[in-house]
Amino acid sequence: MTSPDRFDARPEVLRLEGVSLWLSGREILHDVGFSLRAGELTGLIGSNGAGKTTIFRVILGLETPSSGRVLFAGHPRPHRNRLIGYVPQSIGLDPDVPLRARDLVALGIDGDRFGIPLPSRGRRRLVDDMLEAVDAQAFADTRVGKLSGGELQRSLIAHALISQPRLLLLDEPLASLDIRSEQEVVGLLARIAREQQIAVLISAHEMNPLLPVMDRVVYVASGRAASGSTEEVVREDVLSALYGHHVDVLHLQDRILVVAGKDEGHHLELEREQHALPPRGLG
Amino acid sequence: MTGVSAILNGIFEPGLFTSEPVRVAVVVGGVVSLVSAVVGVFTVIRGQSFAGHSLGDLGTTGGSGAFLVGANPLWGFVAFALVGAGAMELFEARRPRQRDMATGIVLGAGLGIAALFLYLGTTRSNTTGATITILFGSMFVIRASMIPVFVLLSLSALAVVALLYRPLLLSAVSPDIAHARGVPVRTVGILYLLALAVAVSLSCVTIGAVLSTAVLIGPAAAALRLTKRPGLAITWAALIAVAVTWLGILLAYDSYYWPPARRGWPVSFFVVALVFVVYLLADLASRRKARRQSAHAVARREDRVGLPGDSDRTGPAGLGAR
Helix, strand or coil, X not given: CCCCHHHXXXXXXXXXXXXXXXXXXXXXXXXXXXXXXXXXXXXXXXXXXXXXXXHHHHHHCCCCCCEEEEEECCEECCCCCCCEEEECCCCCCCCCCCCEHHHHHHHXXXXXXXXXXXXXXXXXXXXXXXXXXXXXXXXXXXXXXXXXXXXXXXXXXXXXXXXXXXXXXXXXXXXXXXXXXXXXXXXXXXXXXXXHCCEEEEEECCCHHHCCCCCEEEEEECXXXXXXXXXXHCCHHHHHHHHCCCXXXXXXXXXXXXXXXXXXXXXXXXXXXXXXXXXXXXX | CHHHHHHHHHHCCCCCCCCHHHHHHHHHHHHHHHHHHHHHHHHXXXXXXXXXXXXXHHHHHHHHHHHHHCCCHHHHHHHHHHHHHHHHHHHCCCCHHHHHHHHHHHHHHHHHHHHHHHHHHHHHXXXXXXXXXXXXXXXXXXXXXXXXXXXXXXXXXXXXXHHCHHHHXXXXXXXXXXXXXXXXXXXXXXXXXXXXXXXXXXXXXXXXXXXXXXXXXXXXXXXXXXXXXXXXXXXXXXXXXXXXXXXXXXXXXXXXXXXXXXCCCCHHHHHHHHHHHHHHHHHHHXXXXXXXXXXXXXXXXXXXXXXXXXXXXXXXXXXXXX
């Protein structure tokens, strides 16, 4: 995929080159390549099991590619990586665990360091600023285990952002959010990408909530990926080549339906009732 | 001074503060309980209560083995708990479900050997005293010369937990986040398990192998009901553990003339009973607080119906749902 010129002015943060991954005799990823640029919001779109989470694990260094390269601003991945903020799909915290939302955010500063952190005014201000940036002051002192889906999502985003990463990865951040929280989180992420010039990569099995804010899409199917602008990638010829059989792409007002028949099972990109989409850059 | 001691003697049995076994119990029991409670907070957070209990049971194997060969049971407890921790780690895969299975396998094997050792020990020396001491402990039979050993082992366990404080919390939130940030998650887990093994084997000697879980989990669980801040939870757990231990010693000393046998009730019983009472009180306090807070929240919500953010509460199950 070639990308339009307007993207190339922004510095490249991450590049995957021909990444393939074999796990216990199965090829999970095949020749996956794309790049992410500062200030851009990219959607990593595909159905469950297509390879989205595996791509995240490769970027995070939790899996080593069988072939291909992962480059951060042109360099191999450093061991202790604060350049990447990561928001996992779920964390399994018991409601009793003594961590408030603000403690979770503070762990983002130096949770990888040994020893006990000394409380300081600067530290506290940093955490307060971050809580404010994601509009989380109201539940800053609530136990993490008692936060709602949207509140936890925002706390985890603050946790990931406080170490000032160049790249923010979010694994299905919109899954199990109600529509209002979904729009709030999408708007927040778009704002973060532009204001802080961070490359944001969001995985989702449903692309429509991201359409208004997505600069670029990486579409994954059966371990293969195609990337570019939405117009370039979400087309019948491109997706049919990706899936290896005919795929229908339907446009309904400002929503897109991908109907990938046969092998994948009837995978519909449109899974929810239609709802009004927020204008670009909400937040 | 004499006035004060007269008052004290009126309340407590005379000789409480001059008895050497009591002094040793106060020092060793206090230090060991404190460490157990601090380590226990992380045991609860990490969901490793079963591992903690199993390490105590495994210690029994070492304790009874040490008794059989005439060595100090403490070394048997420590050695076997550490070996047990190592074995659990070797069997362990990363998934918690398999972690419990690994713990169970090691536990079963260890307890079988403990049964043999205890049987051999009892039949050879014709006494059940050792079995009781190993299973239920006694702070009053610890020799003063062992104080430095207890303190040193306690401090080492405490140092490991202090060193791993942040990585332990981060891995409890999400092992994947911790791993991605460069935390050696597995090494942190092993080191923690070793600190847990040391803490548990120490309380095996003071409280008993069977009851060690109570001082490991009880104060921590009570503390988690009382506070939502990690540092405060650790402080509360430590305070509760030391308080119940000292109160238990006092009651045990006091119970010397109690029926039925008039030779004292076991100190471990008092400590464990007090832990249970404290947990119930903490639970009661937290329920009351929660009720008060929800009443406040309802009042607040009625003031600002329809403001954004409220919809979160009624949305589908959060991402935290397992």
